[in-house]
């Protein structure tokens with residue numbers, strides 16, 4: 001890397017953040033703007049929203065580029081992105097539909113510096129890559145939905161856009177299975193996510209107790225606090241939700257042997273170390289073929305308790321000049 005660092009951006013459905021990634025690995029001068037997409041202006045035709053978002057990204061990147069004199073731009077985008085930096089979709093950014101956008105090429109032409117565009121969770125993976133010898137790991141995010149990415153030998157594993165979709169792995173096929181935000185039913189992301197755990201608690205009459213407040217007004221904050229305080233019912237609700245997640249992770253382990261699972265995402269991070277303990281218990285219960293109990297104990301670690309994974313990861317990716325996926 002040159003000593004001028006990089007411009008890094010995290011383009012999400014709600015907020016777009018832009019910062020200056022310094023050679024020492026810190027990000028400074030982070031600016032937040034509401035993303036000019038479907039969240040800000042629902043009902044606008046997708047083609048218009050795509051134009052507005054691209055224009056906003058270019059303008060934000062340009063501002064920081066001029067102010068910092070950075071040598072390249074790295075963008076983490078909330079949607080599937082090809083290795084060439086072509087954005088295939090942006091359901092939370094500009095809604096369903098829309099044409100693929102060659103975002104890296106467009107921005108390179110406009111800004112006159114190298115531009116790398118990757119999926120936001122792919123960017124997050126790179127935050128945890130210390131260098132070329134980094135052993136394989138699977139990053140798992142548990143927030144309102146669930147996502148994952150596997151890092152292996154210098155790259156994030158995907159096959160032509162497929163992979164990283166454990167959140168849409170089907171656990172339940174019965175007619176009452178909870179809905180997933182993709183429109184499907186019984187998917188892991190509708191069961192083991194923060195949203196899934198909350199839905200399970202709200203439909204459980206045992207929560208009709210003064211200590212939780214009115215059941216239809218239960219929130220993730222109330223449940224998180226209850227789990228952290230050792231509340232038996234909230235812990236049981238979470239344990240039930242973690243069973244399918246553990247099943248999914250043991251499948252990943254059995255298939256490819258990855259032995260490190262790093263958990264990020266607002267819901268899991270809010271519960272913290274107790275989340276890792278309970279997930280580890282569920283992994284013991286599920287079994288991990290060929291691993292000793294001590295090895296199973298070492299499978300899960302929590303990620304850093306902040307929301308800077310994609311920003312820092314985009315900078316790390318440019319620093320290591322890694323292969324994105």
Ligand SMILES: [Zn+2]
Nearest residue numbers: 168180182187
């Ligand atoms: Zn789904």
